Amino acid sequence: MLEVREVVKSFDGRAVVNRVSCEVRPGEIFALLGPNGAGKTTLIRMITDILRPDSGEILLDGHALDGKSRRGIAYLPEERGLYRRVPVIDVLVYYGQLKGLSAHAARAAGLALLERMDLREWAAKQVQTLSKGMQQKVQFCTVLIGEPRLLILDEPFTGLDPLNTQLFEELLAERRAAGSTVLLSTHQMNKVEQLCDRALMINHGRMVLYGSVRDIRRQYAGHAVMLRSDRAPEAIPGVQGVEPLDGEWKLLLEPDATPQAVLRELVERGVTVESFAVAALPLEDVFVKVVREGLGLDHGESGPLTADEPAKGGAR
Amino acid sequence: MRLSWARALIVARREYLTAVRRKAFFFTLIAVPLYFGGVMAIATRGEISGRRESLRALTRLGVVDSSGLYSGATRVIVTRMATDPTSTPEKLETFRTRVEFYPDQASLERALRSEQIPQALVIPADYLETGKLRRYARSSNMFSQGSAVRPIERWLVRNLLADHLDSTRVERAVRPSVAMDLYTLGKDGRFAIKDDRREMLDFMIPFLVAMLLAMCIMVGGQYLLQGLSEEKESRILESLLCALSAEDLLAGKLLGLGAAGFTLVAAWMAAGLALGSPMMAVAQVQLQPELLVLAVAYFLLGYLFYGSLMTGIGAVTNNMREAQQFAMMFSFMNFVPVIVLTSIMAHPDGALAVVLSLLPPTAPTAMMLRLGTPSSSVAPWQIGLSLVLLAGSGWLVLRGAARVFRIGLLMYGKTPSLPEILRWARAGK
Numbered sequence: 001m002l003e004v005r006e007v008v009k010s011f012d013g014r015a016v017v018n019r020v021s022c023e024v025r026p027g028e029i030f031a032l033l034g035p036n037g038a039g040k041t042t043l044i045r046m047i048t049d050i051l052r053p054d055s056g057e058i059l060l061d062g063h064a065l066d067g068k069s070r071r072g073i074a075y076l077p078e079e080r081g082l083y084r085r086v087p088v089i090d091v092l093v094y095y096g097q098l099k100g101l102s103a104h105a106a107r108a109a110g111l112a113l114l115e116r117m118d119l120r121e122w123a124a125k126q127v128q129t130l131s132k133g134m135q136q137k138v139q140f141c142t143v144l145i146g147e148p149r150l151l152i153l154d155e156p157f158t159g160l161d162p163l164n165t166q167l168f169e170e171l172l173a174e175r176r177a178a179g180s181t182v183l184l185s186t187h188q189m190n191k192v193e194q195l196c197d198r199a200l201m202i203n204h205g206r207m208v209l210y211g212s213v214r215d216i217r218r219q220y221a222g223h224a225v226m227l228r229s230d231r232a233p234e235a236i237p238g239v240q241g242v243e244p245l246d247g248e249w250k251l252l253l254e255p256d257a258t259p260q261a262v263l264r265e266l267v268e269r270g271v272t273v274e275s276f277a278v279a280a281l282p283l284e285d286v287f288v289k290v291v292r293e294g295l296g297l298d299h300g301e302s303g304p305l306t307a308d309e310p311a312k313g314g315a316r
Numbered sequence: 317m318r319l320s321w322a323r324a325l326i327v328a329r330r331e332y333l334t335a336v337r338r339k340a341f342f343f344t345l346i347a348v349p350l351y352f353g354g355v356m357a358i359a360t361r362g363e364i365s366g367r368r369e370s371l372r373a374l375t376r377l378g379v380v381d382s383s384g385l386y387s388g389a390t391r392v393i394v395t396r397m398a399t400d401p402t403s404t405p406e407k408l409e410t411f412r413t414r415v416e417f418y419p420d421q422a423s424l425e426r427a428l429r430s431e432q433i434p435q436a437l438v439i440p441a442d443y444l445e446t447g448k449l450r451r452y453a454r455s456s457n458m459f460s461q462g463s464a465v466r467p468i469e470r471w472l473v474r475n476l477l478a479d480h481l482d483s484t485r486v487e488r489a490v491r492p493s494v495a496m497d498l499y500t501l502g503k504d505g506r507f508a509i510k511d512d513r514r515e516m517l518d519f520m521i522p523f524l525v526a527m528l529l530a531m532c533i534m535v536g537g538q539y540l541l542q543g544l545s546e547e548k549e550s551r552i553l554e555s556l557l558c559a560l561s562a563e564d565l566l567a568g569k570l571l572g573l574g575a576a577g578f579t580l581v582a583a584w585m586a587a588g589l590a591l592g593s594p595m596m597a598v599a600q601v602q603l604q605p606e607l608l609v610l611a612v613a614y615f616l617l618g619y620l621f622y623g624s625l626m627t628g629i630g631a632v633t634n635n636m637r638e639a640q641q642f643a644m645m646f647s648f649m650n651f652v653p654v655i656v657l658t659s660i661m662a663h664p665d666g667a668l669a670v671v672l673s674l675l676p677p678t679a680p681t682a683m684m685l686r687l688g689t690p691s692s693s694v695a696p697w698q699i700g701l702s703l704v705l706l707a708g709s710g711w712l713v714l715r716g717a718a719r720v721f722r723i724g725l726l727m728y729g730k731t732p733s734l735p736e737i738l739r740w741a742r743a744g745k
Contacts, residue, residue: 048558050722067320067561075558081550086334097326098559142555152558 001026001181002047002150007056009042016042018205019056024150024181029172031192031199031213032185035291039205040185041078044152047183048075060150071100074148078155078185080139084128088114088138091127092145099146106145113141116171133164140168144175151175154185169195189283193217199283201290208290217280220289223253224279225262230272236265250279319567323560327568328575335539335576344535349584371395371411374464378424378436378452379417383443389475391415395467413467428452437468524588526684528581529615530650533680536577536619537626537647540569541639544630562722566714570623577619607687613703618680620710622650628717631724646677653682660685664692674702676709 002024009017017039024030034040045051047058049065060069082091089110096106114120117137122130127138136159143151151172157165172182172195184196192199192213199216201209209216227233227249232242238257243250253262263276281289335341381387393413416433418424427433436452443449451468470490477486499507547553556565625646633639653660653672660669664686672682673694679702686692 045554049561050554050557067323070559070561073558075555077551077554079551080555081552083334083546083552084550094326094330095559098323098556139555 001061002183003057003059003062004043004047005057005059007043007046007053007058009039009046009051009053016205017046017053017202020200020202020205020207021056022200022207022210024183025198026181027176027179028197029176029182029184029195031196032183033187033189033192033199033201033209033287034203035287038202040202041154042205043202044075044077044154044183044185048073048152071146072149073152074099074143074146074150075152076139076143076154076156078158080136082127082135082139082142085126087124088119088127088130089123091138092141095142096145099148101146109145110141113144114138117141117167133160136160137164137167140171144171147175147178148180150181150183152183152185155187156184157186157188157191189287193283201287203291209286213283214280216286217283218278220286221279221281223255223257225251225253225259226275226277226279227251227266227271227273228275229266230274233266233269233271236262236269238262238265248275319563320560321567323564324567324571327560327565328572331539331543331569331572332575332579335543335573336579341576341580345580345583349587367397368409370464371397371413371467373434374411374413374467376414376416376433376435377468378427378433379415379439380419380421380424380436381417381439382441383439384441385444386439386472386475388479389415390471390478393467393471411467415471424452428454435464523685523688524585526681526688527654528585529611529618529684530654530681532577532581532615533618533622533650534647535580536574537622537643539573539576540623540626541630541643542636543569543573544627545633545636545639548630548634549636563718566624566627566718566721569627570620574619574623578615610687610699611684614680614684614706617703617706617710618650621676621706621713622646624710624714624717628713628720628724631717631721649677650681652678653685657685661689664689665694670698673698674705676706679706 004020004022007017007020008015020039020043022030032040032043042051046053049070058065060072063069089107092110092113093103093106096109097103101109111120111123114123117140119130119134119137119141122134127135130138140156143153156168160168176182184192186192196213198212199209200207226245228247229249232244232249233239233251234242236251238254238261239251240254241252243252251262253259259276259278263273266273266276377393379386379389381389391414393415395411395413396408397411398408416427418427418436421438424433424436424438428436431454434453438450438452440446440448440450449472451465473490474486477489481489497509499509501507547556553565626643629642629646630639633642656668656672659666660672660682663669669682669686669692672678673686675682683694683699683702686694
């Protein structure tokens with residue numbers, strides 16, 4: 001779907017994005033993570049063709065970005081706004097037309113989206129008469145209109161109440177089911193864990209994490225499993241240490257031990273296993289750890305990473 | 317430059333409709349002509365009524381004649397004045413002033429103080445040699461009192477010569493010429509009567525075209541600044557720029573807002589023509605088609621130049637106030653030819669006029685003024701060169717503006733320095 005290859009962008013001699021590569025697969029929700037000033041917005045602006053990379057390339061369905069491919073991309077920036085003194089439906093028709101719909105089709109699509117957002121009766125009202133949350137929903141409609149194949153969303157959930165957050169999630173799921181791909185940039189790590197398949201994290205313009213969200217979380221948790229049991233397991237072969245954690249036991253495994261072998265031992269020794277899972281660090285902890293400790297991928301000599309490669313940050 | 321006309325036209329349509337639907341547009345459409353019309357009417361009416369009041373107040377004129385030249389002078393001054401400049405034939409109003417002689421200045425001053433007379437004239441003994449007179453009034457208004465001078469002067473001349481010349485000669489001395497036609501050498505090599513009224517109308521059309529062009533460029537530019545500042549301030553641009561290129565947006569804005577400015581000026585022109593056409597018909601004024609073609613060409617190229625400039629300014633500034641400060645400096649260039657109007661009219665083929673009509677920022681207005689000045693003969697190569705220079709610089713400014721626009725639109729908070737802007741204009745994305 002989307003391929004970013006060795007992309008570099010500098011401003012005033014400073015590389016804001018430095019040799020970043022990633023692949024976003026069709027139909028997945030892909031997270032773009034990083035601390036403030038990491039270069040995420042610049043990378044997004046290059047993906048949306050607002051800025052052009054100094055070197056490297058960005059391909060959509062194997063082709064360089066052009067006017068035609070641009071119509072398939074919709075972007076919800078973090079710093080967002082709408083024409084204030086314009087009726088809501090006119091804003092949607094305008095965006096719809098820019099994405100290639102006829103005025104009639106754009107109007108129909110706009111009204112359908114407003115219906116979905118429970119804003120149908122506000123269609124003829126000026127944007128400035130809407131509350132902030134309502135405006136955010138209209139903004140989301142401008143992204144969804146024209147049924148784009150790639151949605152790029154920068155902090156879409158900020159400022160939303162739980163109901164509207166749920167509504168946005170449902171809409172994302174619907175778009176995904178319809179075949180759209182989502183690139184989600186957010187600092188809400190719980191949303192990444194909940195919604196995203198894979199993630200890329202950049203810091204100081206360089207890639208520091210790349211891979212499936214599950215793998216990243218597991219690798220940063222170390223070689224361990226989480227056990228919920230009635231008692232602390234003792235002297236289990238392959239387990240070099242046991243730590244209590246949030247009502248569970250974290251079993252630190254020896255390098256050559258596997259979770260399957262440890263589970264078998266636990267069952268054979270008559271330990272009551274209420275739950276057993278490979279340990280995974282919350283993504284927020286991974287984020288803090290990576291940024292604070294300045295960890296990162298070093299792909300400089302080995303060429304660009306592909307999505308099939310495991311996250312390397314945790315191996316350090 | 318990657319430009320999609322389809323998307324640019326969508327933007328143009330939206331910008332146009334948004335601009336013309338605003339209350340401010342309607343207000344400008346109605347208020348500006350009303351304002352200028354009102355100011356002109358008040359000024360004209362004020363001047364006429366001032367003169368009229370002045371003559372009406374001069375019911376009596378006290379005279380002390382120490383020279384003895386006016387002992388047998390007429391005791392009434394009759395003045396006729398056109399009180400409605402728009403009426404044809406002229407509508408004249410007659411004012412009569414009674415002349416009363418006083419034996420000395422003291423009695424004259426007493427009469428003036430007691431308001432028996434509104435004004436007084438003292439003719440000294442040596443008047444014939446020196447030509448010096450003294451006029452007295454209870455108060456003075458610099459704008460109206462002057463109207464009383466000419467009737468008094470005519471009374472002096474008429475009565476000075478009455479005993480020496482016949483009445484016809486006296487009348488000619490008082491008013492040497494009722495009409496003095498001037499015959500000038502025309503472009504066809506023949507002397508033809510110079511019709512000031514016709515000539516003025518002939519000049520007024522290109523002058524108005526030049527003024528309207530300058531205003532149209534200014535109004536379109538203002539809309540561009542306003543629209544861009546609003547979009548920048550409300551953070552709309554980033555999501556828009558994902559849907560269309562900066563070039564599409566720039567072209568759409570230039571087209572749509574230029575059309576809005578043009579609509580405004582065209583409406584004023586139409587109203588002006590409708591009101592002025594009877595006068596033009598009487599004077600047999602005909603619009604020259606080649607002049608109209610050139611006016612359109614200068615308008616389009618001038619708008620391209622200034623519109624692009626305004627767009628660049630709108631992109632690099634953070635709000636309307638800041639944008640207007642920058643824009644004012646450039647808008648001023650557009651009006652330089654109007655400021656030096658008299659020099660251009662006096663020497664339409666002089667160095668100043670030629671240079672201004674070739675320089676792209678001043679070319680549209682200056683060339684239209686030159687073409688409109690009756691005594692000018694603008695060489696075709698100058699028109700050609702002026703258009704080529706304007707088109708070339710317009711294209712360069714457009715390209716630079718598109719680059720600055722693309723980068724500047726997404727810059728918030730800090731206004732870039734001139735070297736930064738120039739670097740953006742050279743660099744691109």
